[in-house]
Amino acid sequence: MSENVGVKLLAVKGMNDVLPPDSAKWAAIERCARAVFHAHGYRELRTPIVEYTPLFVRSIGEATDVVEKEMYTFTDRGDRMITLRPEGTASAVRALLEHGELARDPVVRWYYAGPMFRHERAQRGRYRQFYQLGVEAFGVGEPTIDAEQIAMLVEIFTSLGIGGLETLVNSVGGAEDRPRYRAALVAHLEPRRDALCPDCQRRLGTNPLRVLDCKSPSCQTQVADAPSILDHLGDAARAHLDGVRAGLNALGVAHRVEPRLVRGLDYYTGTTFEVRVTGGDLGAQNTLGAGGRYDALVAELGGPATPAIGFAFGMERVALTMPAPATEFEPKLDVYLAAHGAAARLACLGAARELRAAGLVAEMEHRAVSLKAQFKRADRLGARAVVVIGDTELAEGVIVLRDMQAGTQERVPRAELVAATQQLRERV
Numbered sequence: 001m002s003e004n005v006g007v008k009l010l011a012v013k014g015m016n017d018v019l020p021p022d023s024a025k026w027a028a029i030e031r032c033a034r035a036v037f038h039a040h041g042y043r044e045l046r047t048p049i050v051e052y053t054p055l056f057v058r059s060i061g062e063a064t065d066v067v068e069k070e071m072y073t074f075t076d077r078g079d080r081m082i083t084l085r086p087e088g089t090a091s092a093v094r095a096l097l098e099h100g101e102l103a104r105d106p107v108v109r110w111y112y113a114g115p116m117f118r119h120e121r122a123q124r125g126r127y128r129q130f131y132q133l134g135v136e137a138f139g140v141g142e143p144t145i146d147a148e149q150i151a152m153l154v155e156i157f158t159s160l161g162i163g164g165l166e167t168l169v170n171s172v173g174g175a176e177d178r179p180r181y182r183a184a185l186v187a188h189l190e191p192r193r194d195a196l197c198p199d200c201q202r203r204l205g206t207n208p209l210r211v212l213d214c215k216s217p218s219c220q221t222q223v224a225d226a227p228s229i230l231d232h233l234g235d236a237a238r239a240h241l242d243g244v245r246a247g248l249n250a251l252g253v254a255h256r257v258e259p260r261l262v263r264g265l266d267y268y269t270g271t272t273f274e275v276r277v278t279g280g281d282l283g284a285q286n287t288l289g290a291g292g293r294y295d296a297l298v299a300e301l302g303g304p305a306t307p308a309i310g311f312a313f314g315m316e317r318v319a320l321t322m323p324a325p326a327t328e329f330e331p332k333l334d335v336y337l338a339a340h341g342a343a344a345r346l347a348c349l350g351a352a353r354e355l356r357a358a359g360l361v362a363e364m365e366h367r368a369v370s371l372k373a374q375f376k377r378a379d380r381l382g383a384r385a386v387v388v389i390g391d392t393e394l395a396e397g398v399i400v401l402r403d404m405q406a407g408t409q410e411r412v413p414r415a416e417l418v419a420a421t422q423q424l425r426e427r428v
């Protein structure tokens with residue numbers, strides 16, 4: 001388009017490239033999470049990145065921030081309303097029902113990983129495209145699975161070396177408890193309407209529970225002495241929350257009940273939870289992972305009554321919080337192959353392939369540059385060893401193997417290339 005000539009091409013605001021070495025850290029986080037998911041019997045679900053818009057409107061809720069103002073929605077060429085997924089649960093429920101999974105097995109455990117999209121105010125730890133990993137378990141209503149999922153989240157973060165974690169649990173009650181609490185909360189907030197932020201003044205009529213976790217200081221003051229949901233839970237919700245806590249205690253997961261923890265999506269029933277990191281520089285974005293029960297959603301979307309629970313955590317926040325530097329997760333270069341001359345370069349191709357077949361990380365120099373430049377590069381890349389091949393070596397059937405740590409080198413018969421390089425790698 002001609003009007004764009006000369007305009008610098010940039011990524012869309014709030015959407016980030018992930019370059020090396022950060023991408024290696026992301027891969028390590030994903031490996032860790034997958035190992036924990038697999039160990040708990042969760043299997044991978046992959047769904048499309050777009051869905052028909054009504055799926056999200058019906059599941060997340062019309063009066064939520066996500067649906068009201070954050071979805072990337074457009075009409076496709078067939079005039080259908082399409083939305084870039086803002087979260088993973090709705091698609092999981094849609095797939096569960098579309099493929100009749102519950103008929104095959106009354107208990108379905110899935111995990112997913114991928115980008116999500118919300119048009120939020122972009123800041124550190126909050127982006128418009130972000131990467132979530134999450135789990136969903138369908139068909140289990142017992143509180144032990146709630147405790148197990150919370151413990152999974154804590155296990156993932158802990159094994160990634162993240163300290164200072166805080167686990168918060170709450171219950172937002174069932175369909176029978178919520179209206180009573182909602183009425184009590186509105187009665188408390190209505191006389192203070194003028195002190196609430198404009199968003200919460202509106203929420204008072206649509207979704208008053210959301211006022212509880214509004215970040216605006218004036219709203220926080222107004223809810224400080226608001227009635228607690230815990231005083232409005234019926235016997236079933238109360239017993240369930242006690243069961244979750246007993247499970248967490250059995251698993252040794254330190255936690256705290258936070259009655260103001262309501263989460264931003266309408267589908268939650270009963271248990272809600274968050275794992276936050278204290279300290280650090282994420283500010284209000286310190287919730288690493290969160291989730292809860294959504295026992296009514298499967299039926300609301302047309303399926304059989306099916307209890308369900310899930311969580312998701314954000315890759316970006318976890319990567320920002322993890323203490324280890326990203327470079328630690330990059331593969332170490334075992335051997336760099338330096339060639340002197342075109343014939344030697346051809347010989348390096350095969351030699352490098354042999355080394356890789358033996359499990360070594362090997363990189364060869366393809367450019368016709370001086371040996372000095374090649375050693376400089378090997379050094380910069382942190383290669384453990386350098387193999388040098390030139391015309392003399394080719395003629396004699398040997399290679400030169402240099403130990404980059406010790407600064408020594410030896411001539412080794414070509415046939416012993418792999419064994420000698422492996423030996424050197426093992427040497428401390």
Ligand code: AMP
Pocket residue numbers: 087118120125126127128129130131132264287288289290291312313314315316317
């Ligand atoms: P939610 O889906 O809103 O319950 O969020 C679950 C987790 O996803 C949060 O704890 C964050 O780690 C992550 N997350 C949610 N929204 C964003 C965002 N806009 N940018 C980055 N991470 C996010």
